[in-house]
């Protein structure tokens with residue numbers, strides 16, 4: 528039997544009854560858009576994450592887009608984000624005519640480095656690329672927002688990031704597409720992903736920690752005014768009347784069927800987060816003895832949901848060797864992410880040079896991911912470790 532990278536089949540066998548019942552209810556009700564399950568899900572997930580409000584939407588990308596639109600981000604604005612992330616994080620910034628300003632990552636957590644964020648903000652404020660590498664831009668940019676990404680399921684350094692952002696008057700938009708369910712201890716309380724910043728965003732793409740069976744996403748906020756803006760932007764800038772459009776918006780709604788699926792999956796989600804901890808702990812034990820591997824590490828007080836189990840090899844050549852060994856052993860692998868965003872052709876207009884983001888570039892050359900999901904057995908993990916050691 529081949530080893531899956533992510534095992535959605537075993538998960539389905541646990542939730543099938545409730546998923547099918549939920550879908551049948553939607554089919555019989557005919558409320559395919561904005562049905563009662565969407566509102567129920569929003570309430571349930573807001574409560575789970577510890578925020579006042581949630582707004583279901585069509586994807587993680589739309590969630591980020593709606594957040595930027597609700598905060599009024601547009602041309603002339605600088606939005607700071609890490610280059611070591613999925614395309615969407617910076618794409619929405621550029622689509623709205625704002626300018627992504629990349630800030631390099633911390634070499635241990637792979638998340639945006641708060642100290643470099645501060646330097647980059649100062650560089651934009653002074654319009655001086657000698658202070659920090661800046662994108663090519665016309666006219667002076669206004670620092671407007673930062674989008675920290677909780678990469679691979681580990682929360683970014685919010686205590687530091689929120690303090691830098693507050694000092695410079697920036698909005699914070701949490702990109703928690705990979706981190707739904709992750710936690711950190713903060714001031715004596717446990718804080719969950721999607722509870723940081725003015726607006727937090729997540730994705731329910733099937734392979735994410737909480738995935739549906741299609742596309743889906745959600746925004747979270749504590750601010751009632753932002754809630755109204757997000758709800759309006761989600762449906763073509765709708766006003767209080769359905770046929771009154773008070774601003775530009777998008778077709779950003781979450782399907783009722785996907786909401787019903789997510790309601791069923793939430794019943795087992797906390798158990799799955801625990802199972803992921805066990806799988807990660809077993810990997811740590813099995814792989815500790817293999818020389819030259821840098822395993823994922825969570826800072827004290829953090830709980831990662833391991834959207835990916837990502838390992839660093841010693842060099843690009845070493846990674847190539849390891850990937851070949853794993854392929855021979857029938858173990859599927861992936862590289863998240865082989866090219867940091869500042870060097871992607873889509874952002875060529877920003878004219879970033881090779882070497883501008885050294886940590887992201889080094890990590891992109893050495894990182895790879897092995898199978899990770901709640902249903903990985905000790906036997907299969909041993910087989911994967913054997914393949915890696917091979």
Ligand SMILES: *Cc1c(COP(=O)(O)O)cnc(C)c1O
Nearest residue numbers: 586587588613615704705730732
């Ligand atoms: C997956 C992902 C997104 C986009 O989510 P979609 O639902 O695929 O649109 C955004 N940011 C990060 C970091 C992601 O991993």
